[in-house]
Amino acid sequence: xxxxxxxxxxxxKGEIKVSGAKNAVLPLMAAALLAPGKSVLSNVPKxxxxxxxxxxxxxxxxxxxxxxxxxxxxxxxxTCYEAPYELVSQMRASIYVLGPLLGRYRKAIVxxxxxxxxxxxxxxxxxxxxxxxxxxxxxxHGDIIAECKDGxxxxxxxxxxxxxxxxxxxxxxxxxxxxxxxxKNAALEPExxxxxxFLCLxxxxxxGKDTSTLTIEGVKELKPANIRxxxxxxxxxxxxxxxxITKSPLKVVxxxxxxxxxxxxxxxxxGCHFRVEDNDIFVLSAEEIKPVDIVTEPFPSFPTDLQAQxxxxxxxxxxxxxxxxxxxxxxxxxxxxxxRLNANISVKNGTATINGVQSLSGAxxxxxxxxxxxxxxxxxLVAKGQTKISRIYHIDRGYDKIEEKLxxxxxxxxxVLG
Ligand code: EPZ
Numbered sequence: 001x002x003x004x005x006x007x008x009x010x011x012x013k014g015e016i017k018v019s020g021a022k023n024a025v026l027p028l029m030a031a032a033l034l035a036p037g038k039s040v041l042s043n044v045p046k047x048x049x050x051x052x053x054x055x056x057x058x059x060x061x062x063x064x065x066x067x068x069x070x071x072x073x074x075x076x077x078x079t080c081y082e083a084p085y086e087l088v089s090q091m092r093a094s095i096y097v098l099g100p101l102l103g104r105y106r107k108a109i110v111x112x113x114x115x116x117x118x119x120x121x122x123x124x125x126x127x128x129x130x131x132x133x134x135x136x137x138x139x140x141h142g143d144i145i146a147e148c149k150d151g152x153x154x155x156x157x158x159x160x161x162x163x164x165x166x167x168x169x170x171x172x173x174x175x176x177x178x179x180x181x182x183x184k185n186a187a188l189e190p191e192x193x194x195x196x197x198f199l200c201l202x203x204x205x206x207x208g209k210d211t212s213t214l215t216i217e218g219v220k221e222l223k224p225a226n227i228r229x230x231x232x233x234x235x236x237x238x239x240x241x242x243x244x245i246t247k248s249p250l251k252v253v254x255x256x257x258x259x260x261x262x263x264x265x266x267x268x269x270x271g272c273h274f275r276v277e278d279n280d281i282f283v284l285s286a287e288e289i290k291p292v293d294i295v296t297e298p299f300p301s302f303p304t305d306l307q308a309q310x311x312x313x314x315x316x317x318x319x320x321x322x323x324x325x326x327x328x329x330x331x332x333x334x335x336x337x338x339x340r341l342n343a344n345i346s347v348k349n350g351t352a353t354i355n356g357v358q359s360l361s362g363a364x365x366x367x368x369x370x371x372x373x374x375x376x377x378x379x380x381l382v383a384k385g386q387t388k389i390s391r392i393y394h395i396d397r398g399y400d401k402i403e404e405k406l407x408x409x410x411x412x413x414x415x416v417l418g
Contacts, residue, residue, distance in 0.1 A: 002396075004389040004403060006380030007412035008362055012248035014409045015280075018236045018255040019045035019400045020069070020229035023093075024191040027168040028198050028227065029053050030096035032073035033062060034104055034176060035202055037224035041071045044229055045400035048393065052091040056083055060097065075224075078105070085111035085142065092116060095123055095165065098146060099172030102135055108146045112139060117369035119328040125166035129157045133170075133177055154179030154218055162187050162298040167214075168195055174216040175204035183214040189299040190259045194230050201225035231279070233259035234305045235399060238374050240264075241309045242406065243283035244272050245316065246381050250409060253280045262302040266292050266310065270317065291319035291356060296327050308334045308375035315343035316382065317356035324351045334372035337365040341379050341387065362387040367394040374399065381411055388416075 020043035029050070032039040044050065044066070054064040054071070061078035064071065081101045088094040088111035101108035113123060127137050127144065132155040135148040154177050157170055167187040172195075174181035186192065188210065196209045202225045205217040236255035243250035244267055257264070257276045264274055264281075271286025291314060296304040304327040314321040315338055325331050329350035339345055340363050344355040362385035367373030373395040380387035392415070395402060403413045 001390060002392050002418065003416045004377065004380070004392050005414050005416055006362075006377065006387045006389070008360070008380055008383040008385060008387060010381070010410050010412045012243060012246050012250050012406070012409040012411060015251045015253050016239045016405050016409050017253050018231045018239065019043070021191060021232035022047050022049055022398050023234070024194045024230050025050055025071070026053055026093040027096050027172070027191065027195045028229065029057060029071070029073060030100050031172050031195060031198055031202070032224065033057065033060065033075045033078060033097060033100035034172065035222040035224045036076040038072055038074040039224040040226040041073070042069065042226070042228045044069050044071045045232070047400055048397045049091050049093065052087060053093065056087045056094050056097065059084065059087065060101070081105045081108050083108075083110040088113055092121055093165070095126060096169060096172070098126060098130070098144065099169040102130060102146055102148055102152055103173045103176035106148050106151055108144070110144045110146070112142050112144050117333055117372070118331040123165070125159055125163045126169045129166060129170040130173060132157050133173060133181065152177035154181040154216075156182045156184070158184035159186070161185070164189050164192065167192055171195060171199065171206070171214065171216065174218060175199050175206070175222065177216070177218040179218055181216045181218070183216070184212065186212050186214045187298060188212060190230060190233060190256070198225060198227050201227060231255045234303065234371070236260060236281070237263045237303070237306045238309050238378070238399070240267065240281060240283055241306070241313050242378055242381060244270070244285045245313050245378055247285040247287065248410070249283070251280055251282045255279055255281060257281055262300060263306055263310075266294055266302060270313070289313065289317040289356070291317040291321035293322045295324040298327070304328055304331060305371050307331060308371045309378055311335065311345065311352060311354060312338060312375045312378040314354045315345065315357065315360065315379070317354070319356055321354045321356070322351055323354065326350070333368040334375045337368070337372070337376055338379055340365050341383050343379075359384055361385060364388045364390070367391045370394050370398045377402065377406070377413070380413070381406070
């Protein structure tokens with residue numbers, strides 16, 4: 001398994017480019033199954049999760065060509081409606097094929113997704129929504145067996161709390177359903193708005209984009225479409241924090257500042273300033289890092305996917321800060337690894353207390369999940385001496401060549417194979 005070796009203390013300088021958003025591409029890939037013909041996604045990053053999803057679409061029968069930041073998906077000859085355990089167990093977002101398969105083929109067998117390092121990750125809201133739309137759902141031998149012989153029917157669905165995945169899945173089932181579907185308490189994440197854009201380009205009829213109530217009028221059929229994937233707000237946020245923690249004059253380019261407001265507000269409270277020019281953010285870092293408390297909540301509040309990275313920044317604050325994780329209360333495995341680097345963090349009942357220290361010191365640490373590994377990279381950039389991060393396949397799931405991008409702006413980070 002590959003590792004990163006990072007020599008800390010190198011300031012960063014110049015411009016760092018943000019790639020397309022992993023969490024936008026995954027639902028778009030599933031949505032392409034809804035129409036016969038070839039859809040083309042551009043600005044697609046090269047990530048393990050997208051390779052797994054491409055493999056799953058091929059198992060279902062689609063032709064997928066994925067290279068040079070472009071993905072072409074031809075779903076004309078889809079014949080299989082099964083998402084097997086060996087793929088779903090590697091990548092939870094495989095559950096996204098449930099909606100399109102039910103919508104187009106009226107049957108789907110999707111392995112029941114297990115948990116992961118950040119929590120149990122249930123899918124009960126996805127299944128509740130499809131049952132309300134007339135699907136018969138059975139769980140047998142670890143598989144979700146879903147069927148709607150007469151097709152999905154429009155329904156009124158209200159989620160008890162925001163779920164990005166359930167909103168996306170029900171959306172993709174509703175666009176071919178008979179009648180009107182209303183989704184209440186829908187997720188407001190930019191990746192959902194982007195999915196609505198793509199589905200409308202395919203011919204879907206959806207009202208309420210960027211609001212918490214989506215109304216979908218089912219149509220008989222959809223056609224393939226092309227779209228340029230939005231910038232990855234989590235990658236962009238990770239690089240902004242890299243600039244702040246190394247106190248470097250870094251410009252984060254090709255991002256959408258509108259998607260990063262919650263992070264920028266918290267970083268300004270910590271003492272940072274920003275110069276925003278269209279799709280670029282120039283980071284003016286705080287000399288002294290002020291402690292700031294955060295609570296993770298659905299968009300537009302502070303995103304859980306930037307919680308670990310922000311914790312690394314607070315590890316060097318001039319005082320005590322608190323992080324409350326309301327989305328995944330167990331999402332704190334990175335705290336113990338940061339403590340190996342001389343941080344002073346304790347976790348209790350879904351809240352981390354971070355007592356800032358003067359400096360971090362390099363050591364061997366282990367990546368446990370995607371965003372935790374990004375937090376450890378940020379720590380390595382400033383820790384005194386050498387930091388070795390093992391199991392970095394986690395980071396390759398969601399960051400396209402992060403070591404190259406950081407090396408290009410002055411970081412001393414190398415990938416050690418094997
Ligand atoms: C998406 O996961 C993202 N993944 C996650 O990013 C992100 O952390 C999460 O949204 C929250 O923003 C992708 O987009 C592929 P949810 P998702 O359904 O859809 C509970 C990353 O690092 N819940 O919004 O699975 C759930 O357990 C990943 O890129 C149910 O209880 O998240 C969680 O507590 C990690 N029942 C909360 O809702 C359900 O049926 C929000 O989950 C569904 C969810």
